[in-house]
Amino acid sequence: MRFVGGQFADQSGNAIAxxxxxxxxxxxxxxxxxxxxxxxxxxxxxxxDVFVSKISQDGNSLVYSTYLGENQNxxxxxxxxxxxxxxxxxGHTTSPDFPTQNPILPGLxxxxxxxxxxxxxxx
Numbered sequence: 001m002r003f004v005g006g007q008f009a010d011q012s013g014n015a016i017a018x019x020x021x022x023x024x025x026x027x028x029x030x031x032x033x034x035x036x037x038x039x040x041x042x043x044x045x046x047x048x049d050v051f052v053s054k055i056s057q058d059g060n061s062l063v064y065s066t067y068l069g070e071n072q073n074x075x076x077x078x079x080x081x082x083x084x085x086x087x088x089x090x091g092h093t094t095s096p097d098f099p100t101q102n103p104i105l106p107g108l109x110x111x112x113x114x115x116x117x118x119x120x121x122x123x
Contacts, residue, residue: 040121052066066121
C-alpha cells in the first residue's frame with residue numbers, strides 16, 4: 001500500500017483508471033509537499049487544486065504527478081485513458097484563469113464550471 005498526499009487533511013483521490021498495468025489517479029489536493037514528478041505544474045497554484053498521477057506498473061513509483069489548476073478551487077472528479085495512454089480528466093473549477101489551450105469558451109462563464117483536460121505526459 002502506498003500513500004500520496006500533501007500538507008493538509010482536505011485531500012481526496014476521486015477516480016482511478018488502469019491502462020496496460022499503469023494506474024492513473026485524479027483528485028483534489030490542498031497545500032504543498034505533494035510529489036510533483038515530470039509535472040506540467042510543479043507547485044500548487046492556490047486554493048484546492050486538481051492532481052493527476054500515473055503510477056508505475058509495479059506500484060512502487062510515480063511515472064508522472066502534476067498539479068492542475070489556478071488560484072481558486074479546482075477539483076478532479078473523473079479520469080479515463082485513451083488508446084495512446086493520454087489521460088482525460090474532468091471536474092470543476094472556479095478559477096477564471098484555469099489553464100487552457102484552444103478552449104471552446106474564451107473564459108470561465110462564472111461560478112463553477114466543468115472542464116475536460118487531455119494530458120499528454122510521457123512516458
